[in-house]
Amino acid sequence: MSTDTRLEELGVSGLGEVDEPTFSGLAERHRRELHVHCYRLLGSFEDAEDTVQETFLRAWRRRETFEGRSTFRAWLYRIATNACLDLLAKCRPEPATGGEVPWLQPYPDRLLDELPADDAAGPESVAVARETIELAYLVAVQHLAPRPRAVLILRDVLGWPAKDVAQLLGDSVNSVNSALQRARAGLREHLPAERQDWTGAEEDARTRELVRRYTDASVATDIPALTAMLRDDVRCSMPPTPGLYVGRDNVVSNWVEDGFEGMKGLRGVPISVNRQPAVAFYLWQERESAYLPLTVDVLRVTGGEITEIVTFHDDRFPRLGLPERLPAIGTE
Numbered sequence: 001m002s003t004d005t006r007l008e009e010l011g012v013s014g015l016g017e018v019d020e021p022t023f024s025g026l027a028e029r030h031r032r033e034l035h036v037h038c039y040r041l042l043g044s045f046e047d048a049e050d051t052v053q054e055t056f057l058r059a060w061r062r063r064e065t066f067e068g069r070s071t072f073r074a075w076l077y078r079i080a081t082n083a084c085l086d087l088l089a090k091c092r093p094e095p096a097t098g099g100e101v102p103w104l105q106p107y108p109d110r111l112l113d114e115l116p117a118d119d120a121a122g123p124e125s126v127a128v129a130r131e132t133i134e135l136a137y138l139v140a141v142q143h144l145a146p147r148p149r150a151v152l153i154l155r156d157v158l159g160w161p162a163k164d165v166a167q168l169l170g171d172s173v174n175s176v177n178s179a180l181q182r183a184r185a186g187l188r189e190h191l192p193a194e195r196q197d198w199t200g201a202e203e204d205a206r207t208r209e210l211v212r213r214y215t216d217a218s219v220a221t222d223i224p225a226l227t228a229m230l231r232d233d234v235r236c237s238m239p240p241t242p243g244l245y246v247g248r249d250n251v252v253s254n255w256v257e258d259g260f261e262g263m264k265g266l267r268g269v270p271i272s273v274n275r276q277p278a279v280a281f282y283l284w285q286e287r288e289s290a291y292l293p294l295t296v297d298v299l300r301v302t303g304g305e306i307t308e309i310v311t312f313h314d315d316r317f318p319r320l321g322l323p324e325r326l327p328a329i330g331t332e
Helices: 003-010 020-028 031-042 045-061 072-091 123-131 135-141 146-157 162-169 173-190 201-219 223-229 248-257
Strands: 230-238 241-246 266-273 276-285 290-302 305-313
Touching: 020 045, 031 045, 031 072, 031 135, 031 146, 045 072, 072 146, 072 162, 123 146, 135 146, 135 173, 135 290, 135 305, 146 162, 146 173, 162 173, 201 223, 201 266, 201 276, 201 290, 201 305, 223 230, 223 248, 230 248, 241 248, 266 290
Parallel strands: 230 305
Antiparallel strands: 230 241, 266 276, 276 290, 290 305
């Protein structure tokens, strides 16, 4: 049921006549997609949550300005985009540099599954939605200045016409088109050269097998086995910890220096994050008589090799819907 139809059924001519519970009900149905939109712009799950709350607050306060010239959904997107731009102007005056995005946070697939289904979406639209939530895309986007970033997402991800984007940003269509071209060029500089094939069942099976071997080798702290799975130019990072390691030798050397070989008592649980394969690792704690959260490795796999590992700390486990502890093996 559209918002306009809903208003008619309520017997009102505009949002100014709607009470707060009714308004909240209309807005809440768009929460997840607005959250994903803000997440693409900000790269942070928590900042996106705060911005959606700010969006709903602004929308309620400005409800009388909604004149029905656009859909209620588009009106909320306008408010959300501007709320993100305000936050970026206040907290992050400079785009990311050097390939590191310390504020990057993962997005659980279980929440992405809550996005409203678009029955009319074709294979290309589905691919765009999936590829633009991957960590590699989010990192690349964070290198763009805020306004070109917004133009890129509104035009290429949401498919908004240039005139609508210009209206939202208070700019001309020519300026929006120019910003889009610059943003696309900047994005290409930071995206991986290859594009992952999401459609082949055989490739999916190979990826699952690789993730299984990666999990087993990690639990066994088998450095040679892990090394064999990495591509020469593999990248490894652990936001918000500073440091980007590029190249198989550098990545493996960092693991050895951090004492990974001596780590015992690991368990790995395969999961999916940002529409990418991932593994949640738990470490046995004798005092707790349980395996407790350690890290989550999100993998990018290309051609049967691991090309990127983004590791998140244990504080991400609750957001990802992961258990807080695992019992001893054999007692489950």
